[in-house]
Amino acid sequence: MAPSHAATGALAGVAATAAAAAAFGWPAGFADLAAAAGIGAGAALLPDLDHPRSTASRSLGPVTGLLSRAAQAASAAVFRATRTHRDAAGDGRHRYLLHTPVFALAVGAAAGAASTAWLPALAAVVWFTLALALRGLGRALPKGPTRRGLSAGPAAFLFAGPATVLLVWGGVSTGPHVGAALALGMVVHDLGDALTRSAVPLAWPVKVRGRRWAMVGAPRGLRFTTGDRAEHAIRWACLLAAPALGAAHLAL
Template identity: 50%
Template sequence: MGFSHATTGVLVGVAVATPLAAATGTPPTPVGLLVWALLGAGAALVPDLDHPSSTVTRSQGFVTGLLSRGMRALSLAVYERTRAPADRSDGEHRHLGHTPAFAVAVGTAVGLLCHLSWWASAAAVWFLSFVGLRALRRATWGWLRATLGSWTGAALGALGVTALFLTAWDDRPPGWTVGLLVALGMVVHSLGDALTSSGVPLAWPVRINGRRWAMLGAPRWMRFRTGTWPEWVVTAASLTGAAAVGCALLT
């Protein structure tokens, strides 16, 4: 679901552009909306660092592979320490990284680091936009799709996005904006997975029916398997919604 998650992140990035612009004093522009959309797309893929073959895990080779191993180890450790007797799972994929509580914690940490360090802001924006560009290349074609499919092309594109982000303010960019997008992107990812057959532990660490890691989600009749047509409906709706919101903000 890498591409569909990225498109829901695009919608989130564009949707929060107005309140972010109001809070930071920078009115929405077409370029600004593109930057927020790409950052949202990248943030919406972060939870899947808990899977060894996900889009985000494969995006940066050894670096994201190491992050993935760390995420899975942390998820398993937290699962083992907090599991209830009724919990029965491996404790890795779709566990800690897919909880709203963890999304808030990661977003807060990223926001704090970016607030304290210009370099942290640059690194976070570059990473998120790189992942977003790689995931969204499926919506492009020809030379652009081939360019974004290469590490060098995506890296240069992400460098351009980072430069646009860092130069959008007269003073140092407010780091909390990056943290907010990370948290929202991670949450919307989990909500997307809640529409699938497996569900996610949205209520953790609260116990539900004796399980702290209860896999929750939409009503059974609304759920679908990844790769089937309802996933494409979500993708199309997200892109259409992002385009509509973006046009409304610019008129």
């Protein structure tokens, strides 16, 4: 689901930035909205760092591989420490801690604070998430050299470098909206997984019928299988809506 997660994250990033601009009265420009789309799209792949074979985990070789192992270990530790006797048995790794809105908000708050206080932190957030975005969105393209180039891990990170320079030094504003775009991108990943057959622990750490790690999802009739028409419809609707929302905001 990487391309679909990235597409929903791109729309979430633009929406978060446009909403923050409207709420606080600062003029979000093209660079802000473009960066927000990249941050949201890349952030929407971050929850799957808890799976060793995900797009995010395999993006930058041993670096993201190490991040994946750390994420799995942290998730398993939190699961063991907070589970109740009613929680289902599991290893607590994939689709546990990293797939909770609480974790997304914590990561977004940290990224927003760091990006506000230190320009290199902003550049690092934009670069890393933009590279993940290119990998995820590249897989939505028809098969061919462009898709292979964008979806290749090292190539995506190399291409994201000059793009980050153009965006950050071209006028991206620092502020908590960076963290909001990142957090919302992760949250829409969780919501997307909640529409599939497996569901995710959206309510953690609140107990649901005695279970802190209750797997919450859409009603059974609304869930879909990964790769079916519903997923493709959501993906392309978001890919069309993201630039339309950005253009509408700039036109105001």
